[in-house]
Amino acid sequence: MTLRYTVDAVVLDIEGTTSATGFVVDVLYPYARSRFAALLSERSGDPEVARAVAQVREAIGEPGADAVRVEKALNAWLDEDRKATPLKTLQGLIWSEGFARGDLVSHFYDDVVPELRTWHSSGLRLYVYSSGSVAAQRAWFTNSPEGDLTSMLSGFYDTENAGPKQEAESYRRISGSTGIEPAELLFLSDRPGELDAARAAGWHAVGIRRPGEPYFEQGVGDHAAAGTFDEITVSRSTS
Ligand SMILES: CSCCC(=O)C(=O)COP(=O)(O)O
Ligand SMILES: [Mg+2]
Secondary structure, X not given: OOEEEEEOEEEEOOEOOOEOHHHHHHHHHHHHHOXXXXXXXXXXXXXXXXXXXXXXXXXXXXXXXXXXXXXXXXHHHHHOOOOOXXXXXXXXXXXXXXXXXOOOOOOOOOOHHHHHHHHHHOOOXXXXXXXXXXXXXXXXXXXXXXXXXXXXXXXXXXXOOOXXXXXXXXXXXXXXXXXXXXXXXXXXXXXHHHHHHHHHOOOEEEEEOOOOOOOOOOOOOOOEEEOOHHHEEEEEOOO
């Protein structure tokens, strides 16, 4: 069945939606895990690192936690795939450098890039809203197996600049930042809580259900659902 929407922009979740959670967990997470210790010891003076470390200490309620304790907390969050902002900031720093030096190439499901090209060439604006940091998102779309895709993207949002993905206020913030009315925005995500929040903010929302993804069995509640991007026809609003 084809789902049809007429909007100004499509906003994309990454993990479970454009790309496989398995790739993130099996390739990106070990890459970050093996580099946290060096980052924490060698770059503690970097303001972005220092701010993230302070956020970790606050989150674990240990203001005096040393680098070893901070690393332990980061690894525990990794184990449970916790979408904690300081974890995502530090991962993003490590990954963006890994992508830049050619250690990493991102992953997209086969249906995604062709559909993004179709939507972009029809005049739709494309944005990303992911728990992965903006630095990680940029690196992800720059270093795809099909080359640099960032020219199709109009902006990037994460939990730092927009807020938590399961809160309607974050979607209102993105709508305000893009200047696009909520009813002209379509969000694609695998997580029902994120779809609920987008809908509560007045957005259109479609659940992406891909076999093998963590939320496949649970489903997406009462949201419209698609198995692949080519099941969604999106036209640009003329208004
Ligand atoms: C390129 S971002 C890496 C994936 C990631 O760390 C993540 O948390 C993605 O979560 P999402 O909100 O896109 O499901
Ligand atoms: Mg997701």
